[in-house]
Amino acid sequence: MVINARRDQMERLLAYLISLAAILLTLFPIVWLLSVSLKTQRDAFAMPPKLIFEPIADHFLGLLERPGFVEAFMNSVHVTALGVIFAIAIAVFAAYGIHRFNFRGKKLFGVWLLLAYMLPEFLFIIPMYVLYQRIGWYDTHIGLALVYQVHSLPFAVWLIRSFFKEVPAELDDAARIDGCGHLKTLRHVYIPLAAPGISATAILTAIWIWNELTIALSLTFSDAQTITVAVASFRGYTSINWGQMSAASIVAIAPMLVFAVFAQKYIVKGLTLGSLKG
Amino acid sequence: MPSPHSNRVAYWVIAPAVFVLALTSLYPALASLALSFFNWNWGVQFDFVGLRNYLDLFRSAEFWQVLVQTFLFAVCATALELVLGIALAVVVDRLKFGAGIIRTLLLTPLMVSGIIVALMSKIVLDPMLGIVNYVLISLGFPPSPFFGTTATAMGTVIMVDAWWQTAFVFIIVLAGLQSLPIEPIEAARVDGANSVNTFFRVKLPMLRPVLFTILIFRTIDTLKVFDIIFGTTGGGPQIATEVMQTLAYRKAFSFLKMSEAMTVMVIFSLIVLAISLIYLRLEERMDEHGY
Numbered sequence: 001m002v003i004n005a006r007r008d009q010m011e012r013l014l015a016y017l018i019s020l021a022a023i024l025l026t027l028f029p030i031v032w033l034l035s036v037s038l039k040t041q042r043d044a045f046a047m048p049p050k051l052i053f054e055p056i057a058d059h060f061l062g063l064l065e066r067p068g069f070v071e072a073f074m075n076s077v078h079v080t081a082l083g084v085i086f087a088i089a090i091a092v093f094a095a096y097g098i099h100r101f102n103f104r105g106k107k108l109f110g111v112w113l114l115l116a117y118m119l120p121e122f123l124f125i126i127p128m129y130v131l132y133q134r135i136g137w138y139d140t141h142i143g144l145a146l147v148y149q150v151h152s153l154p155f156a157v158w159l160i161r162s163f164f165k166e167v168p169a170e171l172d173d174a175a176r177i178d179g180c181g182h183l184k185t186l187r188h189v190y191i192p193l194a195a196p197g198i199s200a201t202a203i204l205t206a207i208w209i210w211n212e213l214t215i216a217l218s219l220t221f222s223d224a225q226t227i228t229v230a231v232a233s234f235r236g237y238t239s240i241n242w243g244q245m246s247a248a249s250i251v252a253i254a255p256m257l258v259f260a261v262f263a264q265k266y267i268v269k270g271l272t273l274g275s276l277k278g
Numbered sequence: 279m280p281s282p283h284s285n286r287v288a289y290w291v292i293a294p295a296v297f298v299l300a301l302t303s304l305y306p307a308l309a310s311l312a313l314s315f316f317n318w319n320w321g322v323q324f325d326f327v328g329l330r331n332y333l334d335l336f337r338s339a340e341f342w343q344v345l346v347q348t349f350l351f352a353v354c355a356t357a358l359e360l361v362l363g364i365a366l367a368v369v370v371d372r373l374k375f376g377a378g379i380i381r382t383l384l385l386t387p388l389m390v391s392g393i394i395v396a397l398m399s400k401i402v403l404d405p406m407l408g409i410v411n412y413v414l415i416s417l418g419f420p421p422s423p424f425f426g427t428t429a430t431a432m433g434t435v436i437m438v439d440a441w442w443q444t445a446f447v448f449i450i451v452l453a454g455l456q457s458l459p460i461e462p463i464e465a466a467r468v469d470g471a472n473s474v475n476t477f478f479r480v481k482l483p484m485l486r487p488v489l490f491t492i493l494i495f496r497t498i499d500t501l502k503v504f505d506i507i508f509g510t511t512g513g514g515p516q517i518a519t520e521v522m523q524t525l526a527y528r529k530a531f532s533f534l535k536m537s538e539a540m541t542v543m544v545i546f547s548l549i550v551l552a553i554s555l556i557y558l559r560l561e562e563r564m565d566e567h568g569y
Contacts, residue, residue, distance in 0.1 A: 124307065
């Protein structure tokens, strides 16, 4: 037993060392990016790298002057809000439908959700680009938020449904005996009891939309250009403008990192429940 | 509990989802399929050409190279992420103090957009000015050109994807490990199994359904890779890191060869579809066997 305890201690020490190394490897690029965003070009390119330097705010201030950057940030806020509202509002009903009823075509609907989620973006984007050019929805917030549903809606339906499964059946029965219709049952039983799960779904959907590039790149140009597209526009100029590129990246990451700190519990819950019980 | 008599209500509540999905997935998928039989290049020319786009594509060496590269990327990135993610989960599962904060810190990459991961990796992996090469040289290793040569670019983008998505595997495996029943693990320990044996003989088999789900999600997701490659190599050098989605993007938006782009996507979608359906079948079979 003594040997066992020794071995346990050694293993735990090793576990801490490996975790520490993993954390360093995980955080290093982000910290480095932050340092480049605060360095003069000369400091950023210095060899050996300057670990101690005088931080400057020029790159961040420069972003304010960069045409379209602030607008892109606000566009992302709008599109994310709109996309999350669409996804959750529609998915709560669809999840209730799948959870509560057996209907013809239920299995087909499930397969459709999975395929919409899994098929490659460009299969959908190119015809949507053509359609949007025709009907004037190209480069609009609503057009973009709508196309995001091809990914967000299946995700939200699937996740909210797995949270609905956790609601005790007795409560549903009780509501029905009390004479509640479906809308009332949904409103007074399922939504309140699954509220943490629905919040988790909303948060994960928001993160996904905020970070999405592929669809935004193809369906927006200027009026609805999102933050990721604005950041991507630094691609190619990297050799000359590392500072501003890093500053733009930090601005784009910051809201999500703040989110992660405050909503960590929900994020983990959403990510894990989805795949453990899906 | 489901009541088979209220079909009508069921259709009403799923109707909005069906409508939105019809517009955003069914319509464009059918449109892509239809347009792949034409020779439309965003101009007036619009003739039915039957299977010519498909035959042209099958005859082009570029298409096959890109297809192979897409799978190479997906298989290597998924394998790397699974191994690293499982290893990390096992390690963090052993921790007593600080496990919560360590888990939070390890999750950060999932909060970062792919395009930012790409630009960030361009900065740290710059062949001349990047910090990574500086560290390599300082430690006596040869520097690497990373994204710069056809020989190293693919390995580099795979590594970048692993930095980004290992956390996804990690968090789900960790939750899986923590939800395992304690009795079989205790029993194995009492029988004198060390933690390595316990992991491979007891825990890993119990995690099989979870691992299977992760495997499929990572496979599909890596097959569809776009931003990591778009933001770093743009498919280059030459076409050494071009994958299906960047190929479609280039064809559609750089060359306005709409029909060709859609043909690429129809073929690729059929491949992804096949993999998804195999997954559904396998999962059903696993359910039947009571895993």
